[in-house]
Amino acid sequence: MNSNFSSKTAIVGIGATEFSKDSGRTPMELAVEACEAALVDAGVDASDVNGIVTFSSEQNFEIEVARNLRIPALSHFSMIPHGGGAACGTIGQAGSAIFSGSADYVLCYRAFNERSWHRFGSGVQDRHGGAEAFDVTFGWTSPFGLLTPASWVAMFATRYMHLSGATSEDFGRVAVTDRKFAATNPAAFFYERPITLEDHQESRWIVEPLHLLDCCQESDGGQAILVTSLERARDLRNPPAIISSAAQGSTDDQQAMRSYYRDDITRIPEMKFCADQLWKNTGLGPSDIQVANIYDHFTPLFLPQLEEFGFCEKGEAKEFLRDGNIEMGGSLPTNTNGGQLGEAYIHGMNGIAEAVRQIRGTSVNQVENVENALVTAGTSVPTSALILSQDY
Amino acid sequence: MNQDLSKTDETVSEQDDFLNLLTSQVGSTGKIEVARDNVSEPVIRSWCDAMSENNPLYTNPDIANNSKHNGIIAPPAMLQVWTMSGLHLGSQFQRNTEDSPSAGVYELLDKAGFTGVVATNATYRYDETIKPGDLISGSQKLLDVSEQKATAIGVGHFVTTETIYSDASGKQVGSMEFRVLKFQPGTGKQNQQPPKKPPRPKPASNSSTDWFWDACNNKELRIQSCDDCASLQHPPAVRCLSCGSISLNTVIATGKGTLHSWAIAHYPQVPAFDYPLIVGLVELEEGVRLVSNITDIEPEDLKIDMPLEVNWLDVDNEFTLHQFKPIQSVKQKSKSESDGEGENNSQISDLDQNDSDTQITKKQDPKLDLKNVQIGDELPISLVPITTLLIVSTALATRDYQDVHHDPKAAQSKGMPDIFMNILTSAGIVSRWINDWAGPEIDWNSIDLRLGAPNHPGDTMTLSGSVTEKNQNGNRVSLNIAFVGKNSRGMHVSGTAEILLPEITGD
Numbered sequence: 001m002n003s004n005f006s007s008k009t010a011i012v013g014i015g016a017t018e019f020s021k022d023s024g025r026t027p028m029e030l031a032v033e034a035c036e037a038a039l040v041d042a043g044v045d046a047s048d049v050n051g052i053v054t055f056s057s058e059q060n061f062e063i064e065v066a067r068n069l070r071i072p073a074l075s076h077f078s079m080i081p082h083g084g085g086a087a088c089g090t091i092g093q094a095g096s097a098i099f100s101g102s103a104d105y106v107l108c109y110r111a112f113n114e115r116s117w118h119r120f121g122s123g124v125q126d127r128h129g130g131a132e133a134f135d136v137t138f139g140w141t142s143p144f145g146l147l148t149p150a151s152w153v154a155m156f157a158t159r160y161m162h163l164s165g166a167t168s169e170d171f172g173r174v175a176v177t178d179r180k181f182a183a184t185n186p187a188a189f190f191y192e193r194p195i196t197l198e199d200h201q202e203s204r205w206i207v208e209p210l211h212l213l214d215c216c217q218e219s220d221g222g223q224a225i226l227v228t229s230l231e232r233a234r235d236l237r238n239p240p241a242i243i244s245s246a247a248q249g250s251t252d253d254q255q256a257m258r259s260y261y262r263d264d265i266t267r268i269p270e271m272k273f274c275a276d277q278l279w280k281n282t283g284l285g286p287s288d289i290q291v292a293n294i295y296d297h298f299t300p301l302f303l304p305q306l307e308e309f310g311f312c313e314k315g316e317a318k319e320f321l322r323d324g325n326i327e328m329g330g331s332l333p334t335n336t337n338g339g340q341l342g343e344a345y346i347h348g349m350n351g352i353a354e355a356v357r358q359i360r361g362t363s364v365n366q367v368e369n370v371e372n373a374l375v376t377a378g379t380s381v382p383t384s385a386l387i388l389s390q391d392y
Numbered sequence: 393m394n395q396d397l398s399k400t401d402e403t404v405s406e407q408d409d410f411l412n413l414l415t416s417q418v419g420s421t422g423k424i425e426v427a428r429d430n431v432s433e434p435v436i437r438s439w440c441d442a443m444s445e446n447n448p449l450y451t452n453p454d455i456a457n458n459s460k461h462n463g464i465i466a467p468p469a470m471l472q473v474w475t476m477s478g479l480h481l482g483s484q485f486q487r488n489t490e491d492s493p494s495a496g497v498y499e500l501l502d503k504a505g506f507t508g509v510v511a512t513n514a515t516y517r518y519d520e521t522i523k524p525g526d527l528i529s530g531s532q533k534l535l536d537v538s539e540q541k542a543t544a545i546g547v548g549h550f551v552t553t554e555t556i557y558s559d560a561s562g563k564q565v566g567s568m569e570f571r572v573l574k575f576q577p578g579t580g581k582q583n584q585q586p587p588k589k590p591p592r593p594k595p596a597s598n599s600s601t602d603w604f605w606d607a608c609n610n611k612e613l614r615i616q617s618c619d620d621c622a623s624l625q626h627p628p629a630v631r632c633l634s635c636g637s638i639s640l641n642t643v644i645a646t647g648k649g650t651l652h653s654w655a656i657a658h659y660p661q662v663p664a665f666d667y668p669l670i671v672g673l674v675e676l677e678e679g680v681r682l683v684s685n686i687t688d689i690e691p692e693d694l695k696i697d698m699p700l701e702v703n704w705l706d707v708d709n710e711f712t713l714h715q716f717k718p719i720q721s722v723k724q725k726s727k728s729e730s731d732g733e734g735e736n737n738s739q740i741s742d743l744d745q746n747d748s749d750t751q752i753t754k755k756q757d758p759k760l761d762l763k764n765v766q767i768g769d770e771l772p773i774s775l776v777p778i779t780t781l782l783i784v785s786t787a788l789a790t791r792d793y794q795d796v797h798h799d800p801k802a803a804q805s806k807g808m809p810d811i812f813m814n815i816l817t818s819a820g821i822v823s824r825w826i827n828d829w830a831g832p833e834i835d836w837n838s839i840d841l842r843l844g845a846p847n848h849p850g851d852t853m854t855l856s857g858s859v860t861e862k863n864q865n866g867n868r869v870s871l872n873i874a875f876v877g878k879n880s881r882g883m884h885v886s887g888t889a890e891i892l893l894p895e896i897t898g899d
Contacts, residue, residue, distance in 0.1 A: 125662050132598075136595075136598055139597050139601065139605075144684055145669045145671055155673055159653035206658060206659050207655050207658060208658070260652075265653065
């Protein structure tokens with residue numbers, strides 16, 4: 001679907017704050033700084049921006065960000081539901097807005113203090129029941145102590161391990177690779193701090209089968225991305241990262257974080273749905289992707305994403321990891337910024353920025369001959385994904 | 393007691409001095425205390441009423457007169473009761489406390505701020521049967537005063553005494569070794585009143601889902617069903633997810649299913665729950681799944697697809713929640729259901745030999761087949777609701793007028809959250825429970841109790857125990873019974889009782 005819009009728009013600016021555990025600033029300051037940096041990166045003036053797309057859990061209202069940036073008028077503004085699952089959706093909806101003519105330059109951003117302010121990983125323990133349908137969904141899990149994102153994901157992981165034969169060490173390979181890339185990325189929180197598989201195995205339980213080092217960080221920071229038409233992009237400062245396709249997906253008895261009632265809880269059908277759209281819209285396939293940012297809020301759900309995109313068969317992601325495919329020099333170097341375990345957990349937006357750098361050829365962990373980069377967004381919620389490509 | 397902490401040496405030496413003072417009476421014996429009254433049937437009956445003791449030898453003259461005792465006997469567990477000082481509000485009767493070595497130590501400790509008191513251990517030995525008319529006296533010896541100890545309840549000293557009980561002729565009828573902790577309220581390693589555990593989060597619900605939780609309160613597991621296509625679905629919706637029908641109904645699930653997956657939560661810890669916390673995804677045999685806690689299993693024993701059955705948790709008076717537990721193995725299952733089946737099951741003959749006691753107990757047969765009691769046999773579990781009435785009436789029936797057993801404010805001023813059961817009652821209730829099991833014909837040798845978490849009103853104590861030793865002593869067989877009484881705070885009492893089975897008079 002939406003194949004007309006493929007390759008008609010591009011990412012032209014990326015900007016971020018530093019990534020920390022205590023920014024010392026308000027989320028609004030972080031949001032505005034990140035957006036300003038993205039505009040500078042693109043060489044675009046704020047007065048040309050007329051669209052903002054962000055996604056839920058964002059506390060910085062787009063009108064306040066626009067006010068601070070002195071954006072004179074917004075003709076397109078939207079907020080996509082489901083948190084990190086929407087990260088790539090922001091780029092897709094920005095591209096749609098531009099393609100449809102409802103905006104010219106669209107800023108997408110995420111900025112928060114989810115470590116030094118309210119800790120994101122603490123979950124819904126303080127969320128008291130309301131009567132709205134979304135609140136009621138927590139009624140099926142909270143009374144039993146299933147209160148945190150880690151606990152929701154652990155339920156998928158146990159069954160996945162049972163059916164696929166994947167082990168905790170296989171999950172650990174994702175963490176070790178992330179931290180290896182982070183160790184050579186000065187922007188990463190865990191710069192110069194790699195871990196070993198032993199470190200992973202010895203880290204304490206958070207929710208079995210998840211160790212501490214299976215869980216992404218809680219971070220303070222902001223990341224902004226500027227989208228415009230390919231035509232305008234070609235006149236700007238940086239080579240465009242063409243949005244070959246972006247897709248959102250929700251399917252098959254979808255629940256928020258707890259899709260426990262569908263036939264096979266070891267698969268991610270909404271990600272498969274995104275993959276099908278991307279391959280169809282671009283005509284590309286797994287072998288056309290040189291680098292990827294695979295969403296890694298929790299390592300266990302990294303594995304079935306590889307399967308849904310066809311990088312390996314169902315249940316065989318563990319072999320794909322054991323063979324070193326996601327490392328530098330492998331068939332699919334992944335999360336070259338250090339991912340959300342190593343760089344920062346900015347709900348996927350920093351992964352998109354890294355894909356832009358890979359397309360531009362400016363990553364600190366640059367993969368050779370990158371033509372197409374895949375990015376996926378948060379899993380176990382309605383999700384999204386995109387492919388960025390070089391302009392020729 | 394000591395505000396000047398500037399000179400550590402001085403402080404230590406002051407502590408030494410205090411300990412020397414406390415221990416100066418160790419080894420000494422107080423004056424013989426003679427009971428105010430002879431052992432009498434009304435006092436026995438009051439005690440039996442309060443303890444729910446039904447042994448006819450204690451209260452029923454017709455039966456007692458035809459027993460080997462030729463009349464009513466006093467419950468052995470009342471040994472300590474007879475010489476208790478009783479209540480004397482303004483009466484002339486004043487016990488001369490200076491003659492009791494422990495009383496002197498208590499007074500010293502009270503003055504030094506160790507005003508709290510809890511009994512921690514008691515060992516009763518029963519040498520002779522006590523009968524109405526006997527006049528009991530007690531002679532207390534101070535065995536030990538410990539150095540200052542930091543305990544969970546508070547900083548304090550353990551005081552150990554031994555009391556020898558005799559009848560009017562001077563013959564020893566029994567003895568008691570008794571240990572109490574005198575402590576400074578508020579100095580516990582953990583606050584004695586643990587922060588009251590907040591309740592679990594109640595399920596967010598609305599009129600589309602209230603029926604599910606209402607059914608749980610009736611211990612029914614209901615699933616949404618479609619009147620038109622008969623599909624089942626969970627979580628509930630406002631349309632049939634299969635055919636779109638608006639005609640939705642519910643069916644009652646069998647409560648049986650399998651473990652589809654699980655998560656074991658360790659961190660972060662929310663006060664309402666105990667960790668590690670097992671949360672399972674249960675696939676009901678009707679085909680839908682739901683999230684529930686898995687209980688009665690260790691994490692390492694969890695297996696994908698293991699059979700489970702529903703297990704209801706009364707969170708509070710208004711809220712019952714489904715939990716799931718493993719379906720018992722075949723052997724255990726046939727044990728609990730053996731009353732109902734038993735035509736063609738080859739295991740039944742084994743059961744008849746091995747589990748005759750539990751079966752008989754269950755059938756309320758008054759005669760336990762004592763000859764066939766074996767080591768490992770379990771006593772029937774007994775639930776004892778702890779009420780204010782029980783605590784106060786048993787305190788009075790044991791002639792124990794200490795304020796901590798009837799006055800909540802006094803209990804609080806001594807570092808306890810509420811009034812609590814006295815140790816004479818713990819001993820009495822355990823004895824009654826063993827009598828209920830073993831029958832009136834037994835004799836008592838001894839009971840040894842270790843006291844832990846207090847029994848406060850509103851709690852329930854669960855008594856369980858088993859036979860740990862069986863010995864031939866001359867023409868008598870003795871049984872050792874290890875027991876434990878647990879309440880919501882933990883172990884209230886544990887210990888061992890030694891009883892003698894009736895003489896076998898030839899078959």
